[in-house]
Every structure is written in structure tokens, then in C-alpha cells.
Amino acid sequence: MSGPESPEVSERFARIAASCPGTLAVSVLPLGAGVNAEVELPLASVGKLLLLAEVAMSLEGGILDPSEPVRLAEEDYCGGSGLLLGLSAREWTVGDLALMTAAVSDNTATNALLRTLGLDRVNAAGAALGLTRTRLLDRIREPRGPGHPPTFAVGTAGELAGLAALVGGAEGWQVQLREWMLANTDHTLVPALVRHDPEGAWLASKTGTDDGIRADVGLMGGVAYAVLACGPPGSEDALAASVRAAGAVIGELAPVSA
Numbered sequence: 001m002s003g004p005e006s007p008e009v010s011e012r013f014a015r016i017a018a019s020c021p022g023t024l025a026v027s028v029l030p031l032g033a034g035v036n037a038e039v040e041l042p043l044a045s046v047g048k049l050l051l052l053a054e055v056a057m058s059l060e061g062g063i064l065d066p067s068e069p070v071r072l073a074e075e076d077y078c079g080g081s082g083l084l085l086g087l088s089a090r091e092w093t094v095g096d097l098a099l100m101t102a103a104v105s106d107n108t109a110t111n112a113l114l115r116t117l118g119l120d121r122v123n124a125a126g127a128a129l130g131l132t133r134t135r136l137l138d139r140i141r142e143p144r145g146p147g148h149p150p151t152f153a154v155g156t157a158g159e160l161a162g163l164a165a166l167v168g169g170a171e172g173w174q175v176q177l178r179e180w181m182l183a184n185t186d187h188t189l190v191p192a193l194v195r196h197d198p199e200g201a202w203l204a205s206k207t208g209t210d211d212g213i214r215a216d217v218g219l220m221g222g223v224a225y226a227v228l229a230c231g232p233p234g235s236e237d238a239l240a241a242s243v244r245a246a247g248a249v250i251g252e253l254a255p256v257s258a
Contacts, residue, residue: 009033012249020242022212022231027161028250029224037158040133041230044208045081045105046215047136047153049163051113052180052206054125055098056173058117066095070112079142082106102180102206107140114139129166134159151210160217160226167204168219178204181218189216190227192244194251196220202255214239216247221254 009028013035017024025036058064071091072084079085084092084106092100097113100106114122114136123135134155141148167178181204187196189207196202205218211233217226227246229239 006031006033009249009253010035013246016242016245016249020229020231021235021238022229024239024242024246025157025226025228026246027157027226028253029161029165031223031253034157034161037161038156040154040156041215041228042151042210042213043134043153043155043160043215043228044210044213045107045110045152046160046206046208046217046228047134047155048101048105048110048208049160049177049181049206049217050126050131050134050136050153051110051117051122052098052102053129053163053173053177054117054122055094055113056176056180057125059094059176060173064094066093066098068094070094070097070116072108072112073115076108076111076115078107078111078140080107080140082108084108098180099183103183103185105186105207107142111139130162131155131159134163155228157226157228160228161224164217164219164226165224168222168224178219181205184218189214189240189243190218190225190247190250191220193248194220196251209236212236212239214243216243220250223250223254225250 010033013026017035025039027034027037069091082104097109100109136153138149167174184205186207187198191203208215212231215228227243229243231239
């Protein structure tokens with residue numbers, strides 16, 4: 001990759017991290033630049049990438065059929081992001097649920113897929129891809145009570161940028177996962193300050209937002225990135241500003257989409 005040297009870029013990320021009200025973790029590949037890339041942080045809906053990766057691999061391996069129907073169970077329904085709470089149909093295909101999980105981060109669709117595959121299977125698939133510290137802890141819950149795992153998913157920017165780099169592959173399950181990530185409708189974090197075509201193929205990503213969490217993982221041009229920010233509840237605007245500032249730096253490393 002041409003452009004600034006890794007230490008220079010990493011220093012810029014470090015300056016942004018110093019002004020963040022919590023912890024900012026960044027990893028950019030193939031440059032190898034970042035800050036706090038090995039710090040384990042809560043991921044919010046970015047953790048859904050592990051689920052989508054296992055669905056994509058299972059489709060490629062013939063273990064799942066994209067047209068296989070999944071009937072929603074009462075336990076699947078969950079508030080927060082998504083459309084299924086407002087739609088009347090109770091049965092959707094695996095492909096439908098994966099697309100809704102990727103495009104609008106539908107929590108109910110996520111829970112239905114996770115119930116179909118199982119938490120252990122998703123984490124085992126992630127570990128096989130090298131995500132040993134990035135894992136799901138539970139299904140999506142709104143609200144999350146004291147008797148539940150503390151968060152939906154945790155992970156590191158370094159491992160997640162590695163997953164994003166895999167998604168840039170030209171064949172196999174990576175193509176399907178990339179197509180789902182291209183459908184993401186939330187461009188308010190890493191690409192927010194970067195000029196790009198929101199309907200183009202330049203950006204493939206998955207975002208996550210929760211109290212005290214703003215996270216974004218994906219591909220911007222040929223650059224794989226992960227930007228995670230975690231701080232105290234009430235600091236979300238400042239966390240988002242830090243993620244966007246890091247995104248502006250990442251945008252300088254990628255060809256700009258008109």
C-alpha cells in the first residue's frame with residue numbers, strides 16, 4: 001500500500017485515542033497501523049459478523065440452504081434495531097434473516113439465526129478463522145439483566161480487521177459475506193467524514209452501537225479496518241466523534257469513491 005508509513009499513521013490514531021473519553025482501538029490492514037489493537041472490548045452488533053461468517057461458510061459447505069425456512073420463536077423477538085418487530089410474517093428464510101442482520105442489524109433475525117446454528121458452533125467457526133479472543137457471549141437481549149452475560153460479544157480490533165481482510169477474498173464464502181456487508185445501511189461512523197457513494201461497492205461494513213459503545217468493522221476500498229470505542233454511558237457522541245476521526249484517517253489510505 002502506498003502512502004504514509006505505518007508508524008506515522010499509528011501516531012495519528014494514538015492522538016485520536018488520547019482525546020477519546022474511553023478506549024479507542026484501531027487496526028488497519030495491510031498497513032499494519034493502529035492503536036490498542038489487542039485490547040479486548042465489547043462489540044455490540046459488530047459481533048454479528050461472526051454469526052454471518054458461519055452462515056456464509058455453512059451455505060458454501062451445503063450445511064445450510066439459503067431458502068431453508070426458519071419460523072420465529074417468541075424468544076427470538078427483541079427490541080432495538082431491526083424491522084421484524086414491525087412485520088407480520090413469522091417465517092423467513094435463512095437468506096432473508098442473514099440479509100436483515102447485515103443490512104439493518106435486525107436483533108430478532110440475529111437471535112433466530114443464532115438459535116438455528118448455536119452459540120458454540122459460531123464461536124468455533126470464528127476460532128478456526130483465527131478469532132480466538134473475539135467471540136459471542138450470549139444472544140441479543142433488550143434489556144440485559146444482572147443474571148445475563150454482561151454483553152453480547154467481545155473482541156479485538158486486530159482480529160476483526162483480520163476478518164475484514166478475509167472478506168476481501170475473491171471467491172468462496174467471503175463473497176457472500178461481503179455482499180451482505182455491502183447492504184449495511186449505517187454509514188454514520190467510520191465513513192461519515194469520507195466522501196463516498198453510499199450505494200457503491202467501495203464500502204462493505206458492519207456497525208455496532210450500544211450504551212457506551214460505538215464500533216465499525218469493514219472494507220473501505222482495498223483497506224480492511226476495525227475501529228472500536230468504549231466508554232462510560234453518556235459518552236456516545238464523543239465516542240462516535242473519535243471513530244469518525246479515525247475513519248477520516250483510514251479514508252486517506254483508500255481510493256476515494258466518487
